[in-house]
Structures are given as structure tokens and as C-alpha cells.
Amino acid sequence: MIEDDPAGEVAIGADVFVDDGAGLSVAVVGAGAVGATCAYDLARRGTEVTLFERGSVGSGSSGRAAGVCYDAFADRVDAEIGRESIERFRRLSGDDTFPFTECPYVWFAREGDDDVAREVSASVERMQSHGIVAVEMDGELLGDRFEALRTDDVAVAGVSGGAGYTDPGRYTACLAAAASGAGATIRTDTAVELSTDPPGVIVPGSGESEPFDAVVVTAGSHTKRLIADAGIPIPMKPYRVQALVADEPYTEPMCFDASADVYVRPHPDGLLAGDGTERVEADPDSWNRDASAGFAESVLAEVSHRFPAFDPSTVRAWAGLCTATPDGNPLVGEIEDGVFLATGFQGHGFMRAPAIGDRLARQVLGEIGIDAFDPCRFDGDESFDIVPGMTIESDS
Numbered sequence: 350m351i352e353d354d355p356a357g358e359v360a361i362g363a364d365v366f367v368d369d370g371a372g373l374s375v376a377v378v379g380a381g382a383v384g385a386t387c388a389y390d391l392a393r394r395g396t397e398v399t400l401f402e403r404g405s406v407g408s409g410s411s412g413r414a415a416g417v418c419y420d421a422f423a424d425r426v427d428a429e430i431g432r433e434s435i436e437r438f439r440r441l442s443g444d445d446t447f448p449f450t451e452c453p454y455v456w457f458a459r460e461g462d463d464d465v466a467r468e469v470s471a472s473v474e475r476m477q478s479h480g481i482v483a484v485e486m487d488g489e490l491l492g493d494r495f496e497a498l499r500t501d502d503v504a505v506a507g508v509s510g511g512a513g514y515t516d517p518g519r520y521t522a523c524l525a526a527a528a529s530g531a532g533a534t535i536r537t538d539t540a541v542e543l544s545t546d547p548p549g550v551i552v553p554g555s556g557e558s559e560p561f562d563a564v565v566v567t568a569g570s571h572t573k574r575l576i577a578d579a580g581i582p583i584p585m586k587p588y589r590v591q592a593l594v595a596d597e598p599y600t601e602p603m604c605f606d607a608s609a610d611v612y613v614r615p616h617p618d619g620l621l622a623g624d625g626t627e628r629v630e631a632d633p634d635s636w637n638r639d640a641s642a643g644f645a646e647s648v649l650a651e652v653s654h655r656f657p658a659f660d661p662s663t664v665r666a667w668a669g670l671c672t673a674t675p676d677g678n679p680l681v682g683e684i685e686d687g688v689f690l691a692t693g694f695q696g697h698g699f700m701r702a703p704a705i706g707d708r709l710a711r712q713v714l715g716e717i718g719i720d721a722f723d724p725c726r727f728d729g730d731e732s733f734d735i736v737p738g739m740t741i742e743s744d745s
């Protein structure tokens with residue numbers, strides 16, 4: 350899938366194969382988008398990687414994600430990670446890997462929603478100060494730019510060009526295959542437990558811990574339970590979100606109505622839309638995978654309002670899990686000697702996987718992590734409320 354070079358120096362886009370990880374053995378637990386990327390980035394640096402997955406590759410949240418990707422973040426660190434990820438999606442995508450379709454991203458507030466309108470304007474200003482290509486438009490200008498969009502009730506919008514969409518399942522499968530091509534061992538249908546001091550994993554039934562120089566836990570919504578069982582508490586809560594695909598053709602833009610809390614993107618089968626953050630903690634081993642009654646109806650009503658020509662004949666809807674933290678920032682980095690983790694992406698884990706996987710791999714090999722995402726910034730027993738992931742943040 351991704352080509353190898355017999356000379357030992359392989360480049361995928363600008364991904365060069367080096368050997369600064371040679372001699373280290375690392376277990377990555379969870380083959381979602383983040384774990385598969387991290388496994389690939391460790392393997393291409395010469396590390397001996399084993400990627401453990403309790404089901405099949407991409408069978409967690411990554412296989413249920415909407416695939417909306419953008420660098421339109423108001424916070425400086427988020428903008429940096431977003432930009433790195435978009436650049437990497439562009440570089441790695443292709444006919445033999447996974448599709449990445451460039452598509453402008455629009456977020457807006459409706460007339461009368463003054464607080465959100467202020468946030469939209471401020472977010473554009475903040476993005477521009479971080480070098481993100483984003484512009485502000487009023488409803489009239491937005492309507493001139495995107496004719497399919499009803500904009501007479503739009504107060505203010507932000508439009509960003511560093512955006513696009515992909516198939517999250519194909520991205521994850523591709524990165525896992527690339528990890529395997531770079532020498533990683535992938536063990537699917539293998540749910541492991543974590544052991545610490547020294548770091549290792551226990552394959553249930555074996556009764557023994559397999560030692561590794563480092564263990565990277567990228568187990569998505571299971572991360573808290575997995576590492577709590579090893580005596581490490583983290584403040585993270587899984588929660589349900591929902592999405593649907595309708596068979597009405599749609600081309601652009603991807604947009605987020607911040608007043609109605611609904612997003613849409615084009616999809617090979619028509620249009621994909623989502624909302625429906627449930628602000629209650631879900632059990633990662635027992636949750637409803639179907640969309641709730643009324644979800645499709647309410648989202649379709651919003652979509653029809655925004656795109657008057659919208660008239661689908663079939664709709665399929667589903668649910669999946671996202672993960673929340675007390676401050677809305679993810680937990681990425683070393684939590685205990687040789688134990689690393691990445692979770693708590695608040696609905697933005699897929700779009701950040703290309704950069705987070707790479708950053709995490711480099712951290713395992715000794716580089717400094719991302720301060721704002723340091724998992725040690727909490728005690729682990731904080732109580733907090735789940736807030737929707739897709740909000741406009743302009744104040745940091």
C-alpha cells in the first residue's frame with residue numbers, strides 16, 4: 350500500500366525513514382487513527398513496535414467518525430496541530446492510500462445569537478494571528494460565495510481553506526498497513542491489560558506481563574478504564590455523539606451552524622450531517638450504537654432549512670463515542686515512567702491524528718511533549734461536566 354525502498358531509506362511524501370528509535374521496543378494499545386499513526390511513526394524510526402487491537406483495525410470511534418478535518422482553531426497550539434495534520438493528510442493521501450478532498454470549512458452564528466456571533470468574529474481574528482487562512486463574512490457575502498446555502502439568517506461566518514474530508518476507516522487501515530510495512534507487528538482480536546513498573550502488557554489468558562521499553566495507550570474510550578486498572582487515574586469521560594448520511598448529492602462547503610449545533614459535509618453517498626452530543630458519561634463496554642429516536646428528524650430539519658433544495662430519499666444514522674476532559678484539551682504524553690497515552694479529543698481526535706501520532710512517537714523517543722496536553726496536569730479525580738466538542742473557542 351505504501352511503498353518500501355530496499356535501500357532502507359523510504360519517503361512517503363516527506364516522511365523519511367530513519368533509525369533513531371532502533372533498539373527500543375514499544376507496545377501501542379489500540380489501532381484507531383491515533384494508535385495506527387503512532388505505530389507507523391515509531392516503526393519508520395526503527396522502533397520495534399507491536400500494535401495490539403481488541404477487535405479489528407479501526408473498529409473503535411475512528412471507524413464511526415465523520416471525517417471532517419480542518420486547521421481552523423483559535424487556540425495557538427490547536428492551530429499548530431491542526432495545520433500539521435492537514436499538511437500530512439494532503440501529503441499521504443492518494444489513489445493507493447486514502448482519499449482527502451479539499452473543501453472549504455464554514456462556521457457561523459445566526460441573527461440574534463449575539464454571544465455566538467461575537468465568538469465567531471473573535472475566532473477568525475485569533476486564527477489569523479496564528480497564520481491560519483480564515484476570513485470573516487456576513488450572510489450576504491457568504492450567500493454569494495456558496496449559492497446552495499441559505500444565508501438570510503446568518504449574522505456572521507468564518508471561512509477557512511485549510512480543510513477537507515476523508516474516509517476515517519480507510520485512513521486508519523492505511524496507516525496500520527504502513528506501520529506493518531515499516532516492520533510493526535499487528536495483533537488484532539487481542540485485548541490487553543496494562544502493567545507498569547516496568548511497563549508491559551498482559552494478554553488475558555497468558556497470565557504474564559510482556560515487557561516493553563514503553564507502552565502507548567491509544568485505546569480511545571477504553572483508555573480511562575484500561576489505565577485505571579493499572580492504578581493510574583485520569584479525568585476523562587466517554588460520551589455519545591451521532592451522525593447520518595443522506596443520499597441527496599451535496600458538494601460544498603463543510604459547515605457548522607454554531608447556533609443550531611449541526612455540521613454537514615459532502616459524502617460519496619450524498620451528505621453527512623451530525624450533532625447530538627449527549628452530556629452524560631457512557632460506559633465504553635455497553636452503549637447504544639444506534640442513533641436515538643428523533644435524531645435524524647431534527648438534524649434533517651436543520652439541513653433542509655439551510656439547503657432548501659435538500660430532499661433525500663434514504664438516510665442511515667449511527668452513534669459513536671467521543672471522550673471529554675475537564676478543560677477540553679486532550680491528554681497526550683507520558684503519565685508514568687514508560688507509560689504514554691492519548692485520549693480526550695473532545696470530538697476532534699480523527700482530524701488531529703496525523704500530527705498527534707507523530708508527536709507522540711517523537712515523545713516516546715525522548716522529545717518534549719505538548720505542555721497544554723500534558724496528562725499530568727490533572728490529579729485524575731477531578732469532577733467535571735461534558736461539554737459539546739464542536740464549539741467556537743476564541744478566548745485562548
Ligand SMILES: Cc1cc2nc3c(=O)[nH]c(=O)nc-3n(C[C@H](O)[C@H](O)[C@H](O)COP(=O)(O)OP(=O)(O)OC[C@H]3O[C@@H](n4cnc5c(N)ncnc54)[C@H](O)[C@@H]3O)c2cc1C
Nearest residue numbers: 379381382383403409410411415417541569669698699700
Ligand atoms: C459520529 C462521530 C463523528 C465524529 N466525527 C469526527 C470528525 O469529523 N472529525 C474528528 O476529528 N473526529 C470526529 N470524531 C471523533 C473521533 O472519532 C475520535 O476522536 C477519534 O476516532 C479517536 O481516535 P482514537 O484512535 O483515539 O480512538 P479509537 O478510534 O476509538 O481507537 C481505539 C482503539 O482501541 C481499541 N482498544 C480498546 N481497548 C483495548 C484493549 N484493552 N486492548 C487492545 N485494544 C483496545 C479499540 O477497539 C479501538 O479500536 C467523531 C466521532 C463520532 C462517534
